[in-house]
Amino acid sequence: MFMTAIRVEALRKNHGRFEAVKGISFEVAAGEVFALLGRNGAGKTTTVEVLAGFLRPDGGSVRVLGLDPSAERAEVRRRTGIMLQEAGFFPDLTVAATVDAWRGFTAAPRPRDEALELAGLAGRAGVRVRQLSGGEKRRLDLALALLGRPDVLFLDEPTTGMDPEGRAATWETVRELARRGTAVLLTTHYLEEAQRLASAMAIMDRGEIVASGGMAETLAARGGRVSFRLPAGVEAADLPLPVTVDGDEAVCRAEDPDLAAQTLLSWAAERGLRLPGLEVRAATLEDLFLDLPTSAR
């Protein structure tokens, strides 16, 4: 059953005279991972902070599980987990003591060991927070966000500072939560992370959404690319398909990259040429991001 967990309609938010968010709209369904992307200062964190109830909107409306997060913060908090981009811990508490303290702030919390297991911190319970690495602190952040078995999870740059193993483990945890029906709003600088985790996305620039849609559909609509090194003596204009050339690398963007590759290889074979370094792949989120106007990145 499709159920909207987060609804944002014409949201506006100013910081003084600066318009941080300029009338954006999107929805996140239960069980969906939605990526909110954009360069620094695009308005992502402001949007998350409005949804989490830290800031009041200046215009438009936001609903989380049908509730107004600033007016009904306590009720929203009971059903949401928040992993903030920036937030501190009590450095002298151990990991276990931190989780225990937070369990006291949470209605029907998960057992401490279960939360630490989910976040990949099971072996670090006795360590003081000040001794954790940056990635481990993000994991502790995740453990705290998951304590209340949230229906909606806000993840603001969740894997910053994590090693590849930690990142992969976190992705698996997020996927599992989504499979069980948790709606996840993810902001991240790692486009690969967004592409792997999210089923829908929106790209923000200067407070506005400049691209949005289902992840698979959006990327499929952008086709793919064939890249290779230009053979000696061959100019871009000689090729049977339009390409862009960067140094000695030629890139051909096409709706059907397999067909484009066949066309290029046939052309080369007829002339006894090779296309060294030939690579065929579908469009990635990075391609989409790089194709946006420079200001939107």
Add this chain to the structure above:
Amino acid sequence: MTLTATYRLGTRLFWQDRALLLGSVLTPALIAIGLPLLMRHLRPGATGEATAQFQGTLAIILSITAFMNVAVALSARRDQLVLKRLRATTLTDGRILAGQIAATATQTVAVAVVCTVAVNLAAGVPYPANPLLYGAMVIAGSVVLATLGAAYTAAIPRAELAGAACMPVFLLSGIATGAMGPIRQALPSWVGAALDLLPTTAVVDAVRTGAVARPALLLAVWGVAGVVVIRFWFRWEPRRS
């Protein structure tokens, strides 16, 4: 449930922080016990003066253990973004602060009680004639000063300045009650009248004279003022600019 949890957390963080204990428990306790003891040694038989001295140092206990302690702790937690993280839980803003204020007030009352017993044993300062009034004023004073300390963080720009920013409050409180010697007598009378309006002076006046109405009214006014400042100006995060 959650108020109890913040109270427990505030208490735990306080008692496991040695530097904090040195500054906000040991120092005021040494002053509160040491000065009356010194007076007894300098002027044997002057129980009345030692008693007045100890009663005056209650202002120091209140200004350090309650006011400064909570101002320093909340400024640091604000700047370290710990308050922001606490607000990401189911805790309401009121419960976050009420838990901390209650924990700090409890610590202050405990320090005052220990000092009361200690000066009785060490310097012969008699126990309060009206223990009920004494207890009520120490408790009310601790709560009000802890509330004012929380409110005062709105005027503290950065955590590292919190201790220095609290010094004027500590000095004025000590001067007002004579805990720092007869400085007050050298000041103009209007300054003395102003110092009489301090919440710490109100507590000491009640303990010294047995007065109830005026000290209670003063504490109530200060308490309300603290809550109003917190409501409108308390900062949960550091300034961005």
